[in-house]
Amino acid sequence: MALLIAGCASGRPVTGALIASQDSAPGAVEHTIFIATTRARDDSKGTYFSGERIEPGDDGAALDFASxxxxxxxxxxxxxIEWPNAPPGDPAKDFVTRSAGYIDNADAFQAALKSELAGRKGEARDIVVFVHGFNTLFAEGVYRMAQSVNDTGFKGVPVLFTWASRGNLLDYVYDNNSATAARDALEQTLRIASASGAGKVHVLAHSMGNWVTLEALRQAEIGGHGTFGGKLGQVVLASPDIDVDVFKAQVRRLDSAKSEMSLLVSTDDRALDLSSRIAGGKPRLGSYIKDKEIAALGITVFDLTAVRTPDKLRHGKYAEVPGLAQLISTRLAAGDQLAVARTGFSDRVGQFGTSLGGFVGATAGIVITTPAMVLGAPAALLGRR
Structure with missing residues (x-):
């Protein structure tokens, strides 16, 4: 049973996985990841952060930064992710860390983002924030972020939001509580990113990371800044470990973000099957079988059930299908065409789904259900919002 919920980690790093390598390799590609975290610092060499929660400072903030x-x-x-057998690894065949370090505070973090964005144009001015799921060590989050950015060809600036997961199968409840406790910190991170000079700030969340993401977006909406100054871009919810009824309650508050959302589901997700059993048999959003019901809420659904990947748990498909990686990249880049205005949104997202469905569905077995397909007309969509 425990193996079914290993879920959010594919391969495990050894101790000190982020020890920096002084070597480079021809053809290797480097990505700089900016990091916001609710994890406590760990002084062990090549580790940086543990799975314990940070103690709030005098100002009440419980957020730390690094790159x-x-x-x-x-x-x-x-x-x-080509993990090295031992750190720092061989850059010719392994993922390796070239450099890493702490960033002093929120102001310094925002300044670092501004510096990275300076001089960029178009899509390269966008930020994508990745929120990982259950059972994820700090090093795993960093390397998964690098892998996702590399495989999607994302041209903007990557930000990893890593909450205090212990990376242990038996700590599901602890991880869930850590994700809940990280809501304010994620909202603060999105505010910092939005004020950094970015064009758009996109969000990609996986598994339990969707819980903290939706909670942060919900409270931002209630607080009157759900668009983050008009900077919030696409929100991609991959394999959400969330009760379907809870999601429906959350999304009713998300008028600002809902039209920008994509949901990636797979009805054969074994990790979410066990999560459902733990939750009293209630279905989890990431394995929900009623795509049209979710699309009727104004959200585009990508059903990956027919996609086959090496992941025996079928919980990490979002990161393991090359065609899907390109689809996510295209989805992010298409934001202005999809949901800037409510009028006509249904038609535009329908065209987007039809064209990409022909391209991706033919190669990867992905089934796309859009609000346009379910509701038929913009007026019907607006009536459900």
């Missing part, structure tokens, strides 16, 4: 530059090997297989 890391990760090298992806020239022979990288899309969807995989």
């Amino acid at each position: 890391a530059t990760v090298s992806v090997p020239p022979g990288h297989v899309p969807g995989a």
